[in-house]
Structure formats: C-alpha cells, structure tokens
Amino acid sequence: MMADKNKTLRLLKTARGQLDGILKMVEEDRYCIDISQQVMATEALLNRVNREILTAHLRGCVQQAATAEDRGEKVEELIATLDKILK
Amino acid sequence: MMADKNKTLRLLKTARGQLDGILKMVEEDRYCIDISQQVMATEALLNRVNREILTAHLRGCVQQAATAEDRGEKVEELIATLDKILK
Amino acid sequence: MMADKNKTLRLLKTARGQLDGILKMVEEDRYCIDISQQVMATEALLNRVNREILTAHLRGCVQQAATAEDRGEKVEELIATLDKILK
Amino acid sequence: MMADKNKTLRLLKTARGQLDGILKMVEEDRYCIDISQQVMATEALLNRVNREILTAHLRGCVQQAATAEDRGEKVEELIATLDKILK
Numbered sequence: 001m002m003a004d005k006n007k008t009l010r011l012l013k014t015a016r017g018q019l020d021g022i023l024k025m026v027e028e029d030r031y032c033i034d035i036s037q038q039v040m041a042t043e044a045l046l047n048r049v050n051r052e053i054l055t056a057h058l059r060g061c062v063q064q065a066a067t068a069e070d071r072g073e074k075v076e077e078l079i080a081t082l083d084k085i086l087k
Numbered sequence: 088m089m090a091d092k093n094k095t096l097r098l099l100k101t102a103r104g105q106l107d108g109i110l111k112m113v114e115e116d117r118y119c120i121d122i123s124q125q126v127m128a129t130e131a132l133l134n135r136v137n138r139e140i141l142t143a144h145l146r147g148c149v150q151q152a153a154t155a156e157d158r159g160e161k162v163e164e165l166i167a168t169l170d171k172i173l174k
Numbered sequence: 175m176m177a178d179k180n181k182t183l184r185l186l187k188t189a190r191g192q193l194d195g196i197l198k199m200v201e202e203d204r205y206c207i208d209i210s211q212q213v214m215a216t217e218a219l220l221n222r223v224n225r226e227i228l229t230a231h232l233r234g235c236v237q238q239a240a241t242a243e244d245r246g247e248k249v250e251e252l253i254a255t256l257d258k259i260l261k
Numbered sequence: 262m263m264a265d266k267n268k269t270l271r272l273l274k275t276a277r278g279q280l281d282g283i284l285k286m287v288e289e290d291r292y293c294i295d296i297s298q299q300v301m302a303t304e305a306l307l308n309r310v311n312r313e314i315l316t317a318h319l320r321g322c323v324q325q326a327a328t329a330e331d332r333g334e335k336v337e338e339l340i341a342t343l344d345k346i347l348k
Contacts, residue, residue, distance in 0.1 A: 032144035039137045050126045057119035086312045138260045173225045206318035213311045224300045231293035
C-alpha cells in the first residue's frame with residue numbers, strides 16, 4: 001500500500017471508534033437523526049481514507065508501472081474502481 | 088430509534104468486522120486497490136444502515152408528529168440531513 | 175412546486191447553457207478531462223436544484239399535510255426519493 | 262476526446278431534452294416530487310456520460326502516455342478529478 005501507513009491507520013481507528021459509539025447509541029435507543037449523523041460522519045471518514053489510498057496508488061503504482069502490460073492492468077483496475085464510485 | 092434494532096446492530100457489527108479486516112490489510116501492506124474495495128464495501132454498508140434509520144424515522148417520528156410545532160422541528164432536521172447527503 | 179420559481183428557472187437555464195457548451199466541446203473533440211469537469215459542474219448545479227426543490231417541498235407540502243393519510247402519502251414519496259439518492 | 266463521439270452526443274442530447282422538459286414542468290408549477298425525479302434522472306444520465314469519458318480517457322490518454330512526464334501530468338489530472346468525485 002502506497003498511502004501513508006500511520007495516517008491511514010489513525011483515520012481507520014477513528015472510524016472504528018465512531019462505529020463503536022454508534023453501536024452504543026443503537027443499544028441505548030437514541031434518537032434516529034442523531035444516529036444518522038454519526039453514521040454519515042463515519043462514511044465521510046472512510047471516504048477520505050479511500051481518497052488517500054487511491055491518490056497514493058495513482059502517484060505510485062500507476063505512474064511507475066514499467067511495462068505497457070502493467071499499465072494496462074492498472075488502468076482496468078481504475079476503471080472498475082471508478083465504476084463503483086460513479087455507479 | 089425506530090429502525091429494527093437487531094437488523095441495525097447486525098449490519099453495524101458486520102461493518103465493524105470489515106473495518107478490523109481493513110486495519111489488518113493496511114498493517115500487512117496489502118495492495119491499494121484491494122484495500123480501496125473493502126473501504127467502499129464498508130461505506131456501502133453504512134449507507135444502507137443510514138437508509139434504514141431514515142426510512143423508519145420518516146414512517147415513525149415524522150409521520151406521527153402530533154403538533155404543527157413538532158412537525159416543523161422534524162422537517163428542519165430532515166432538511167439538515169438532506170443537505171449533508173446532497174452536498 | 176413550492177421552491178422559488180425564478181431562482182429554479184435561472185439555475186436550470188444555466189445548466190442548459192452549460193450542456194450546450196459541453197455538446198460543442200464534444201463536437202470539437204476537446205480534451206477528455208476538460209469535458210469531464212464541465213459535466214461534473216452541471217451535475218453539481220442540478221444537485222443544487224434538487225436540494226432547493228426538496229427543501230421547499232418539506233417546508234411546504236410535507237409540513238402542511240392536513241390529514242394523517244396525506245402525511246402518509248408524503249412520507250412514502252420521501253422514502254422513494256431518499257432510496258434513489260442514497261442508492 | 263477518446264469516448265465514442267456519437268454515443269456521447271446522443272446521451273448529452275437526451276439530457277438536454279430532459280432539461281427542457283424540467284423547465285416546462287417548473288413553468289407549469291408541477292408537483293415537487295415529480296420535478297425532483299426528473300432532475301435526478303438527468304443527473305444520472307450526466308453521471309453516465311462522465312463515466313464513459315473517464316473510462317475512454319484512462320484506456321486512451323493515460324495508458325498511452327509516452328513519457329514519464331506525460332504520465333505524471335495525466336496522474337495529477339486524475340487525482341484532481343477523483344477529489345471532485347469523492348468530495
């Protein structure tokens with residue numbers, strides 16, 4: 001993985017902490033909108049992690065792909081990823 | 088919370104398990120695209136949880152809001168939530 | 175429609191003007207990324223129009239729904255709309 | 262532009278026709294939710310156009326970038342595009 005490992009781990013652990021908090025809110029039957037906001041905050045955090053990973057991947061793996069064949073493989077992976085993002 | 092508690096807890100625990108898996112992938116320096124796909128799968132799961140929570144909220148809290156004042160409050164909360172979703 | 179008519183018409187006409195511009199760019203075989211950015215700008219504009227329309231709908235039609243039956247109908251419409259947005 | 266020109270023009274002209282229809286709906290004060298659905302349908306169409314353009318761009322311009330410098334430029338453009346999409 002090309003992204004900054006510590007930063008990625010830190011963001012993911014924050015997301016996991018938020019998820020534990022959401023589980024608690026559901027157990028305690030908290031108000032729907034309050035839970036929804038926490039879920040969206042965790043989604044936004046994961047979205048940021050994905051952006052960091054794909055950015056580092058583009059600058060690393062894609063840009064340094066040595067052969068035409070390797071480049072072709074990387075491009076097809078990006079197309080599949082883009083399809084998921086833009087679906 | 089109006090959504091089905093067990094179903095919501097089950098979806099959230101699945102998301103948490105996926106998050107633990109992603110942390111492990113990052114620790115093990117796995118391939119960027121594989122990690123990205125897992126992050127997007129977890130985002131999709133949280134998106135589903137949010138949908139369940141907001142749907143039950145609409146059918147419960149919003150629809151059964153007794154007074155005009157209560158309805159007004161619920162509507163403003165929905166507008167703020169929609170702003171986040173559509174930003 | 176409850177949203178400000180002039181404002182909504184103005185935003186939509188701007189989007190249509192952008193769309194004409196994009197058609198021209200494609201005819202002229204302009205660079206992919208330049209076209210992509212214009213398409214995303216037009217999507218963002220339509221997203222804003224949708225937000226204005228749904229916000230005014232919530233404050234108008236939903237909040238002022240007189241009968242329980244009417245409220246129920248409005249809630250089901252919102253759920254269907256939310257499903258599309260959050261899919 | 263690398264994407265199929267006729268297909269792209271056809272999709273864009275369909276979107277433009279939908280936009281004209283939405284303008285008419287607003288002029289005629291049609292129901293909010295009906296207008297919202299048409300706006301979202303047009304957004305989905307533009308989203309598909311963007312996907313076609315970026316897919317062809319990846320397979321064309323990015324994959325065939327001859328020099329390291331050219332590849333670097335293409336990668337930075339993709340990162341900026343991804344930032345907009347994932348914002």
